[in-house]
Amino acid sequence: MRKESLASKRRRAGEILRRLKVEYPDARCELENWKTPLELAVATILSAQCTDKRVNMVTPALFAKYRSAQDWADTPQEVLEEEIRSTGFFRNKAKNIRALAARLVADFHGELPGDFDVLTKLPGIGRKTANLLVATVFGQPGLVVDTHFIRLSNRLGFVQDEDDAVKIERVLGDIVPREDWTAWSHAMVFHGRRCCNARAPECGRCPVAELCPAKIG
Numbered sequence: 001m002r003k004e005s006l007a008s009k010r011r012r013a014g015e016i017l018r019r020l021k022v023e024y025p026d027a028r029c030e031l032e033n034w035k036t037p038l039e040l041a042v043a044t045i046l047s048a049q050c051t052d053k054r055v056n057m058v059t060p061a062l063f064a065k066y067r068s069a070q071d072w073a074d075t076p077q078e079v080l081e082e083e084i085r086s087t088g089f090f091r092n093k094a095k096n097i098r099a100l101a102a103r104l105v106a107d108f109h110g111e112l113p114g115d116f117d118v119l120t121k122l123p124g125i126g127r128k129t130a131n132l133l134v135a136t137v138f139g140q141p142g143l144v145v146d147t148h149f150i151r152l153s154n155r156l157g158f159v160q161d162e163d164d165a166v167k168i169e170r171v172l173g174d175i176v177p178r179e180d181w182t183a184w185s186h187a188m189v190f191h192g193r194r195c196c197n198a199r200a201p202e203c204g205r206c207p208v209a210e211l212c213p214a215k216i217g
């Protein structure tokens with residue numbers, strides 16, 4: 001395959017985003033029910049290896065019960081495990097949520113900090129979650145490299161056979177203008193869920209098919 005210049009990739013990405021914004025004008029984070037940064041952080045921890053739909057079924061009761069970082073930190077591990085069991089990997093998730101809450105109480109007056117680098121050092125918060133948090137609640141650009149983002153970055157030919165989220169974040173961060181990072185992230189998730197599925201991408205009705213080297217048919 002002919003090597004594509006960075007300038008060409010940037011142009012192509014710009015047109016892809018333009019078309020996906022038309023296709024998905026309401027693209028956004030699909031985790032619901034949260035009102036505070038900490039609640040979104042909890043929902044994001046719960047969403048690992050779980051659908052947003054399932055998380056959205058569990059969070060109303062959780063957020064009604066736990067009103068502060070202190071509440072989450074004080075709850076016994078086994079109680080929280082039972083409450084979040086249906087999201088899978090519930091032992092680890094409960095451990096991470098309680099550790100995060102305890103750290104916020106100890107060092108941040110119970111509030112989630114808005115700084116990306118500080119966020120990534122907190123328990124249970126990786127780069128993906130930190131990017132989602134800064135983009136969604138702190139109004140800063142963020143590239144949220146989840147499974148859809150990784151799959152589409154490969155199919156759209158911006159990376160080749162790459163599954164390292166940090167590398168993909170770096171490469172796409174250079175192709176997509178910073179001010180578009182958040183919109184790009186939401187567009188990747190929406191398109192990945194609604195058209196460019198993992199098993200059977202629907203290239204025949206894809207609005208970016210002519211810009212995609214992986215187009216089938």
Ligand code: SF4
Nearest residue numbers: 196201203206209212
């Ligand atoms: S053309 Fe096919 S593989 Fe490419 S983005 Fe569209 S659905 Fe995905």
